[in-house]
Amino acid sequence: MIKHRALALLKAVSTFKGGISGAFLLLLVIGALFAPWLSPYPYDQQDLGIMNQAPSLTHLFGTDEFGRDVLSRMITGARTSLSVSVTAIGISVLLGLVLGATCGYFGGTFDRVVMTVIDLTWSFPEILIALMLVAIIGPGLEGVVIAIAIAYLAQFTRLTRTQIMSLKSETYVEATISLGAGHAHVLFSHLLPNALAPVLVAAMLATGDAIILEATLGFFGLGAQPPTPSWGAMMSSGTAQLFIAPWVILLPGLAVALTVVFINLFGDAVIAALDVRAKFREA
Amino acid sequence: MSDLLTVNGLSRRFSDGGLFRKRKTFHAVSDVSFTLKKGQILGVVGESGCGKSTLARLVLRLINPSGGQVTFDGVDMASLSRGDMRRLRQRMQLVFQDPYSAIDPRYSIRDALLEPYRVQGVKPKSTDETVASLLDMVGLNSSLAASYPHQLSGGQKQRVGIARALALNPSLVVLDEPTASLDVSVQAQIVALLERLRQELGLTYLFISHDLGLVRYFCDQILVMYLGRIVEVLPSDAAPAHPYTRALLDSTFEPDPKRRRSITRLAGEIPSGYDLPAGCAFANRCPRVSDLCRKVLPTLTSQGSGHQAACHHPLAAVPEVAVDQRSVA
Amino acid sequence: MLLDLEMLRISFGAFAPVDQVTLSVDRGEILGIVGESGSGKSLTATAIMGLLPRIGGQVAAGTIRFDGTDLVGLPERQMRRLRGGRIALITQNPMTSLDSMMRIGPQIDQAARLHLGLSRSAARARSLELMADLRIPDPASVYDLFPHQLSGGMKQRIVIAMALAGDPELLIADEPTTALDVTVQAQIVQILVDLVRQRGLGLILITHDMGVVAQACDRVAVMYCGRVVELAEVDALFAQPRHPYTQALIRCIPRHDMARGTMSAIPGVVPSAAAQPPGCRFNPRCARVADRCRVEIPELRIGVSGNGVACHVAEAA
Numbered sequence: 052m053i054k055h056r057a058l059a060l061l062k063a064v065s066t067f068k069g070g071i072s073g074a075f076l077l078l079l080v081i082g083a084l085f086a087p088w089l090s091p092y093p094y095d096q097q098d099l100g101i102m103n104q105a106p107s108l109t110h111l112f113g114t115d116e117f118g119r120d121v122l123s124r125m126i127t128g129a130r131t132s133l134s135v136s137v138t139a140i141g142i143s144v145l146l147g148l149v150l151g152a153t154c155g156y157f158g159g160t161f162d163r164v165v166m167t168v169i170d171l172t173w174s175f176p177e178i179l180i181a182l183m184l185v186a187i188i189g190p191g192l193e194g195v196v197i198a199i200a201i202a203y204l205a206q207f208t209r210l211t212r213t214q215i216m217s218l219k220s221e222t223y224v225e226a227t228i229s230l231g232a233g234h235a236h237v238l239f240s241h242l243l244p245n246a247l248a249p250v251l252v253a254a255m256l257a258t259g260d261a262i263i264l265e266a267t268l269g270f271f272g273l274g275a276q277p278p279t280p281s282w283g284a285m286m287s288s289g290t291a292q293l294f295i296a297p298w299v300i301l302l303p304g305l306a307v308a309l310t311v312v313f314i315n316l317f318g319d320a321v322i323a324a325l326d327v328r329a330k331f332r333e334a
Numbered sequence: 335m336s337d338l339l340t341v342n343g344l345s346r347r348f349s350d351g352g353l354f355r356k357r358k359t360f361h362a363v364s365d366v367s368f369t370l371k372k373g374q375i376l377g378v379v380g381e382s383g384c385g386k387s388t389l390a391r392l393v394l395r396l397i398n399p400s401g402g403q404v405t406f407d408g409v410d411m412a413s414l415s416r417g418d419m420r421r422l423r424q425r426m427q428l429v430f431q432d433p434y435s436a437i438d439p440r441y442s443i444r445d446a447l448l449e450p451y452r453v454q455g456v457k458p459k460s461t462d463e464t465v466a467s468l469l470d471m472v473g474l475n476s477s478l479a480a481s482y483p484h485q486l487s488g489g490q491k492q493r494v495g496i497a498r499a500l501a502l503n504p505s506l507v508v509l510d511e512p513t514a515s516l517d518v519s520v521q522a523q524i525v526a527l528l529e530r531l532r533q534e535l536g537l538t539y540l541f542i543s544h545d546l547g548l549v550r551y552f553c554d555q556i557l558v559m560y561l562g563r564i565v566e567v568l569p570s571d572a573a574p575a576h577p578y579t580r581a582l583l584d585s586t587f588e589p590d591p592k593r594r595r596s597i598t599r600l601a602g603e604i605p606s607g608y609d610l611p612a613g614c615a616f617a618n619r620c621p622r623v624s625d626l627c628r629k630v631l632p633t634l635t636s637q638g639s640g641h642q643a644a645c646h647h648p649l650a651a652v653p654e655v656a657v658d659q660r661s662v663a
Numbered sequence: 664m665l666l667d668l669e670m671l672r673i674s675f676g677a678f679a680p681v682d683q684v685t686l687s688v689d690r691g692e693i694l695g696i697v698g699e700s701g702s703g704k705s706l707t708a709t710a711i712m713g714l715l716p717r718i719g720g721q722v723a724a725g726t727i728r729f730d731g732t733d734l735v736g737l738p739e740r741q742m743r744r745l746r747g748g749r750i751a752l753i754t755q756n757p758m759t760s761l762d763s764m765m766r767i768g769p770q771i772d773q774a775a776r777l778h779l780g781l782s783r784s785a786a787r788a789r790s791l792e793l794m795a796d797l798r799i800p801d802p803a804s805v806y807d808l809f810p811h812q813l814s815g816g817m818k819q820r821i822v823i824a825m826a827l828a829g830d831p832e833l834l835i836a837d838e839p840t841t842a843l844d845v846t847v848q849a850q851i852v853q854i855l856v857d858l859v860r861q862r863g864l865g866l867i868l869i870t871h872d873m874g875v876v877a878q879a880c881d882r883v884a885v886m887y888c889g890r891v892v893e894l895a896e897v898d899a900l901f902a903q904p905r906h907p908y909t910q911a912l913i914r915c916i917p918r919h920d921m922a923r924g925t926m927s928a929i930p931g932v933v934p935s936a937a938a939q940p941p942g943c944r945f946n947p948r949c950a951r952v953a954d955r956c957r958v959e960i961p962e963l964r965i966g967v968s969g970n971g972v973a974c975h976v977a978e979a980a
Contacts, residue, residue, distance in 0.1 A: 222435040226498070229396055231423030232453040240449075241438050381844035487932055517699040518871055522915035522928035529924055544845060547874070551917030551926060585849035587874030589916045591897045594878055597853040604844070 062324035069320030072313040083130040090123035095278040103296035113298045124280040131281040136261035139199035144254045147207025155215030169205045177202035190273045214246035259314035339370040344402035360607045362388040364562040375539040377553030385562040386542045390508045427499035431511035433491035437483040444479040450501040468497040489520035508540045547586040561615040567642045575637040575648035622647045665865040671725035681889040691863040695880035701933045703889035713742040748778035751826035755838035757818035761810040768806035774829035793824045816847035835867045888944035895970040905972040
């Protein structure tokens with residue numbers, strides 16, 4: 052089965068859309084991982100002599116109000132943005148899988164109580180929930196991770212629950228129970244593995260959204276605290292120089308937009324690859 | 335021979351509706367009793383909605399009854415703990431109607447065949463040999479072990495389903511329409527396989543089907559169900575006494591144009607299992623209906639040795655009459 | 664003859680899942696086409712309806728002569744006039760033949776309005792009459808129901824009524840009773856037989872069930888892997904089946920007087936379209952296979968009686 056999932060990924064990457072977006076995302080991840088070595092300058096090296104310089108050969112993306120190299124800050128910022136959103140979505144997916152699977156499989160009062168709370172949070176925009184939570188926890192990256200994780204919890208819980216509920220009525224599940232299987236075997240050997248693919252695809256798409264959310268929180272000054280760069284925080288500090296040094300706000304903005312677009316494209320390619328397999332299976 | 339399975343007054347009701355709709359009760363199985371001796375094949379026949387599949391699941395306790403008792407090899411299943419029940423499942427297995435969905439699509443045939451052992455915590459001596467011998471037992475080539483369900487034909491998948499059910503050496507196998515979604519030639523293969531396995535392994539079958547012709551061929555004793563109740567219990571070579579069984583038999587076409595059936599116009603179709611009438615459930619379609627039938631529910635009464643029918647006006651035991659329809663028309 | 668197929672060959676790219684099919688049906692006659700899944704029986708029906716291009720296939724050779732006109736290569740405009748009019752199709756699954764968002768009555772009316780040019784009220788009167796003919800209780804109220812409010816057997820009757828609405832001369836029923844309960848199946852088969860006897864329609868009844876064939880048909884074409892292996896009048900076919908496949912197929916069905924264990928199965932599986940054996944396509948599964956069968960494809964030879972068989976061994980006997 053692991054072979055099949057790898058096959059779907061391979062198929063996704065081999066398409067034009069999947070290939071281009073996959074390559075971009077791979078570059079981004081490499082950039083984030085090796086940020087200290089790849090940045091041309093230390094991200095926090097100030098040089099007040101070269102404030103707000105336009106992009107040039109020495110500073111490819113220009114400098115900001117403190118004369119810091121924008122490219123270096125963006126590379127390090129990618130590290131913040133990616134690690135925050137991936138961690139947050141990872142936590143959210145794990146929690147969502149546990150909650151959704153428990154609710155969908157066992158039902159009953161627990162399901163009703165959990166789903167009422169989940170539906171309640173579902174009816175607020177993620178940004179509102181995140182803002183509220185950060186206000187409670189206090190600013191800082193940990194707060195942002197928790198806020199994003201909880202903001203997306205409703206989505207993954209509901210998706211997992213629906214998947215589990217429909218898979219529960221499959222004949223092979225009844226067949227396993229009639230062999231004498233207990234709940235754990237049914238859940239972990241049949242239901243969750245079959246429910247995983249759509250949840251993972253949703254998680255990938257949500258990571259794009261989470262990057263925007265992280266940038267928004269950073270823009271409000273609620274995320275990474277200076278001097279740690281993040282794309283959102285960079286844009287925030289860039290607003291003051293919007294007309295003097297537009298690159299300080301535009302380039303991180305472009306990075307956010309491109310990343311989200313490519314994540315979505317890659318997600319589409321994976322969905323298409325998975326669908327092809329489903330059709331093949333039916334035939 | 336001793337009794338392997340005793341079912342007594344088994345019932346199952348389902349309720350739905352609630353807040354905005356009148357609560358309705360669906361009688362899936364009502365007051366069903368029978369015994370199944372070791373080595374016997376008992377057929378349960380009826381049309382959709384007669385409760386035969388629910389009965390199969392009640393017998394295996396995959397769903398809990400609303401009333402009544404199931405005793406398997408002297409043990410009352412209701413008295414068992416969850417763990418004991420799970421262990422008992424080794425001895426009673428189910429083969430499904432739809433072989434296409436009875437195997438997890440992500441499992442290879444090998445994994446599917448080893449799952450029973452994994453579930454029961456039994457370690458087979460050699461997994462490769464076990465898989466090969468299971469496949470061989472149901473007439474499949476052992477090279478299929480590495481395949482996935484979608485690569486197999488319906489008949490092959492059903493053979494895998496049977497092999498899986500037999501992996502843990504059960505005593506009782508419940509066959510829930512095992513051939514209904516297969517071509518006739520494949521059906522014949524599966525039936526022959528089931529017959530061979532029964533003799534080799536000393537199995538007892540509860541065979542559920544909508545095909546009275548097949549049940550009469552394959553089973554020793556037949557239960558005919560209509561809307562959740564047993565309307566007739568008959569040896570497979572006996573002429574039916576209940577008008578419904580007669581109608582079922584007349585609707586089963588034999589591969590012989592000389593024995594064309596004159597279709598008795600069985601008026602109407604099966605009513606819903608909700609709001610059952612007070613009397614006989616078959617009354618509104620029965621050619622022999624009387625006022626008594628509409629008021630009083632008939633109980634099973636003896637029609638000869640091993641033969642019971644729940645009918646106020648049973649048919650006399652007459653040999654089958656074949657009518658050549660063309661000579662009438 | 665109402666319909667005459669001669670040496671029909673259907674191709675999908677390099678594959679020809681149906682080849683050399685010759686059969687015919689007359690007015691007032693029921694021709695059974697019997698075979699397992701993959702025998703090409705449904706594709707043959709699709710070809711007669713002129714619907715092959717929709718599923719990516721085409722008639723590569725042969726003729727489909729309907730009342731004297733060859734339907735192969737007939738312009739789509741003319742084909743459309745025949746389809747649902749003089750030739751009607753009843754499909755296996757009544758659930759998919761009905762529009763779930765539309766009331767029952769107007770769905771039956773359609774063919775009559777389209778092909779017979781009837782007014783709305785005249786079409787309605789005709790639909791009610793048809794429904795009464797098919798013994799649908801209380802047609803006037805069923806007319807205003809939605810499909811989901813009807814049982815499976817009732818839906819199949821509605822589908823038959825829809826097929827009859829255009830006043831067809833040829834009716835093709837593709838496994839019309841497979842999805843139904845046995846008592847309902849018996850009723851539907853009886854309705855179809857009565858239609859042919861009373862209205863003089865030609866009926867092609869496609870089925871995998873030899874029991875249904877024996878019950879309803881006048882003549883039978885047995886198909887295997889896209890070819891007609893035996894064509895015979897029904898009594899002769901069951902009394903003296905000549906092709907080993909026909910014999911095996913009949914023996915697959917339990918009869919009332921069979922003892923347990925005496926039913927015999929056909930060994931092996933139907934080969935896929937991509938893996939057809941050379942020679943007679945049944946030869947790997949045949950009990951009476953001869954050397955010649957493995958190399959040379961037997962042709963269907965129809966005698967003066969109108970019966971014929973495509974088998975080297977049966978011909979030699």
